[in-house]
């Protein structure tokens with residue numbers, strides 16, 4: 001299936017100069033949604049996964065679906081101040097800003113096998129911070145998977161050493 005017709009470019013969002021990859025047309029289409037989820041699943045299927053970590057907020061769309069298909073738990077990584085229990089925190093920079101991400105201190109046990117999922121890999125700042133949080137808890141990252149990779153922003157360089165899988169590259 002060709003997914004590119006389901007990704008909409010929005011110029012100058014959320015800041016001037018950014019071409020925003022809007023995934024809502026893909027989510028809106030029953031067949032594209034199902035097919036995208038199935039392909040992301042097939043890229044990791046066969047490997048043991050204990051936890052799927054999804055990144056606030058667009059990473060929350062596919063991560064729980066993948067967790068369910070992989071018989072794994074789901075772990076939310078959230079922007080600062082949103083998780084209620086004890087947290088670990090990492091600051092990061094992304095294509096259009098800076099922020100902090102947090103994970104619950106008890107969300108991953110030492111040695112657990114982890115799939116990190118997000119919708120977009122752009123500069124890689126977000127995913128790098130997520131990987132640090134997972135590893136600070138002792139999790140072993142099996143794969144980082146994304147719907148979209150913006151190759152021209154070189155995010156993969158920040159994830160050197162990790163297995164990166166992506167549905168669509170630009």
Ligand SMILES: O=P(O)(O)OC[C@H]1O[C@H](OP(=O)(O)OP(=O)(O)O)[C@H](O)[C@@H]1O
Nearest residue numbers: 056057058094095121122123124125126
């Ligand atoms: O590779 P990077 O340059 O770090 O950018 C990628 C991140 O940017 C977007 O999240 P955003 O912070 O816009 O939050 P949202 O999912 O709530 O829209 C996207 O969902 C990734 O998490």
Ligand SMILES: Nc1ncnc2[nH]cnc12
Nearest residue numbers: 019020021022095120122
């Ligand atoms: N250009 C972009 N489109 C959608 N999400 C993003 N996250 C970071 N950069 C992005």
